[in-house]
Amino acid sequence: MIEQNQNFRVSVSTEIGRLRKLLIHSPDSGLGKVVPSKAQDWLFEDIVHLDTIRRHEYDYYVKLLMYFLDPDKIKGKLKNIDSEEANRGFYKPDHADFHNSSSVIEIQNLLADILADDSIRKKLVASVCAIEGCTYRLQQQMIETDPKELAKIFISGSLDDEHMIFAPIPNLIFTRDVGITINKHILLNKPAKKARSRETLLMRYVFFNHPVFEAYRDNILEIPDAAQHFLRPGEEEDHRTTLEGGDVMMVSPNHVLIGCSERTSAYGANEAIKLLFDNNVVEKVTVIKIPNKRDFMHIDTVFTQVKRNVWTLLSTIFRNQQSSDDEPIRHLLEPDNRDATEIKQFVKGQKLPVSFENIEALLDDISQNDLKSDAPTRFIYSGNGAFPYDAREQWTDSCNLLAIKEGVVLGYDRNDKTVEAFKSNGFAVVKVQDLLQELENGTKNVEEITDTLILMPSAELSRARGGFHCMSLPILRDMI
Numbered sequence: 001m002i003e004q005n006q007n008f009r010v011s012v013s014t015e016i017g018r019l020r021k022l023l024i025h026s027p028d029s030g031l032g033k034v035v036p037s038k039a040q041d042w043l044f045e046d047i048v049h050l051d052t053i054r055r056h057e058y059d060y061y062v063k064l065l066m067y068f069l070d071p072d073k074i075k076g077k078l079k080n081i082d083s084e085e086a087n088r089g090f091y092k093p094d095h096a097d098f099h100n101s102s103s104v105i106e107i108q109n110l111l112a113d114i115l116a117d118d119s120i121r122k123k124l125v126a127s128v129c130a131i132e133g134c135t136y137r138l139q140q141q142m143i144e145t146d147p148k149e150l151a152k153i154f155i156s157g158s159l160d161d162e163h164m165i166f167a168p169i170p171n172l173i174f175t176r177d178v179g180i181t182i183n184k185h186i187l188l189n190k191p192a193k194k195a196r197s198r199e200t201l202l203m204r205y206v207f208f209n210h211p212v213f214e215a216y217r218d219n220i221l222e223i224p225d226a227a228q229h230f231l232r233p234g235e236e237e238d239h240r241t242t243l244e245g246g247d248v249m250m251v252s253p254n255h256v257l258i259g260c261s262e263r264t265s266a267y268g269a270n271e272a273i274k275l276l277f278d279n280n281v282v283e284k285v286t287v288i289k290i291p292n293k294r295d296f297m298h299i300d301t302v303f304t305q306v307k308r309n310v311w312t313l314l315s316t317i318f319r320n321q322q323s324s325d326d327e328p329i330r331h332l333l334e335p336d337n338r339d340a341t342e343i344k345q346f347v348k349g350q351k352l353p354v355s356f357e358n359i360e361a362l363l364d365d366i367s368q369n370d371l372k373s374d375a376p377t378r379f380i381y382s383g384n385g386a387f388p389y390d391a392r393e394q395w396t397d398s399c400n401l402l403a404i405k406e407g408v409v410l411g412y413d414r415n416d417k418t419v420e421a422f423k424s425n426g427f428a429v430v431k432v433q434d435l436l437q438e439l440e441n442g443t444k445n446v447e448e449i450t451d452t453l454i455l456m457p458s459a460e461l462s463r464a465r466g467g468f469h470c471m472s473l474p475i476l477r478d479m480i
Contacts, residue, residue, distance in 0.1 A: 010184055010216050011183060011184050011475075012181035013479060015304070016405070016407075017406065017477035019474055020069060020478065021105065025172045026058060030155060030170055033164060042168070042171070044170060044171075046464075048460045048461075049460055056457055064432055064436065066104055069103040076440070094108070107203070107206065109151075113147075128154060131197060131198055132165075173464070177196070179207065180249075181250065181473070181475050181476075182250050183253065185219040185279065186219060187221045187223075187248060187275070187276075188200070188203070189223070192242040192244065192265070245473070247263060247298045254284055255282060257287075266289075273287075286345040287346070291341070298470075300470065308406065316390055318341050343356040343362050380418070383415075397411070398412070405478075412461070430453075
């Protein structure tokens with residue numbers, strides 16, 4: 001169990017400050033049970049090979065995080081950790097040899113910790129069974145199940161890793177979406193899709209009941225539904241109150257970005273703004289409305305921050321593709337506002353929002369005014385800004401990068417044109433396999449690494465439609 005201690009802090013005021021603690025979830029057996037007929041219902045575009053995604057891809061992510069965040073757990077031990085005899089025990093949450101890091105924190109183990117409490121276990125079992133329509137006998141059986149095994153069942157949907165009793169929640173690997181840390185507060189999500197209801201319930205119980213978050217329970221913010229929402233006719237998407245963590249970015253101590261997207265509605269953004277202002281969390285919220293399309297999903301799939309003056313983004317989504325004024329078509333067709341991108345900035349105490357003409361103008365304002373950059377703002381474009389590579393590589397998360405510290409970011413190795421763009425902007429590019437060996441043998445240390453794109457293996461992970469920004473929920477970063 002991750003014990004509560006006086007040094008456990010929750011604080012994120014930037015996207016790029018040195019990462020100190022985060023929540024992750026390693027690919028579980030439920031990910032290997034996604035079937036083609038249900039893949040899209042479970043928000044997957046494809047089925048992935050579980051052993052490959054674990055051994056040859058995600059394990060590298062865990063190793064790299066450990067070297068940066070908790071080196072005592074891994075430095076000098078890598079050969080034994082990756083030996084055949086160890087059988088990946090270091091990476092398995094329920095294994096006796098699991099790393100149990102208090103900096104690289106596994107959600108499954110937090111869930112197992114709280115399930116050891118009889119009262120919480122009974123309530124959570126009843127809640128899950130109500131959502132999933134389980135029989136009373138199955139409910140009683142789960143109440144009597146060992147907490148560690150029960151945590152696996154809740155996540156994988158299976159008894160003994162084989163007998164499926166309800167759907168898995170394969171999207172839990174994208175921990176960013178269950179919540180976001182904003183300064184010393186945690187904003188919980190309100191998912192757009194039914195497939196994510198159970199993971200939201202589980203995380204709500206973790207945040208409110210695990211001892212490590214005890215000091216922050218009054219700082220947990222939940223998005224409410226609009227008043228008397230149950231009286232609205234039907235379940236129109238446009239009128240639902242939804243918000244997911246991939247649409248929330250903490251870019252400076254007083255400024256949050258919220259996306260309106262396929263997964264976050266205008267009503268969700270509205271409720272989040274009210275919560276943040278009413279609780280004096282921030283003074284400024286900028287809402288970025290992007291096209292409601294599966295291609296983009298969240299704002300962190302179309303841009304993320306690399307340094308205080310460097311951003312990576314898909315340029316075409318923010319350009320208005322309009323015909324010239326002298327073309328007849330301008331007078332024959334109504335503009336399709338669904339594909340329009342709008343940027344509105346709300347400041348506490350001011351009635352009218354400020355508009356930004358384009359995303360570059362907003363990001364430049366953040367770099368220069370919020371973060372006080374003393375260098376010109378630069379943009380690294382997906383696919384090096386060239387069609388069709390920009391769209392192809394955005395689809396495989398060229399813009400969804402995780403900053404492990406300012407200027408050092410993790411991305412997929414398959415996005416060749418985006419890699420070229422990083423190189424032309426003065427960044428070193430290194431494969432994670434090579435970097436890990438250098439860190440292990442001492443020829444390089446994490447403190448001296450600057451302005452670097454670390455390439456992660458991605459043949460299977462990229463098919464899950466999420467990058468390392470999605471696969472991280474930072475809960476502690478240094479100020480910049």
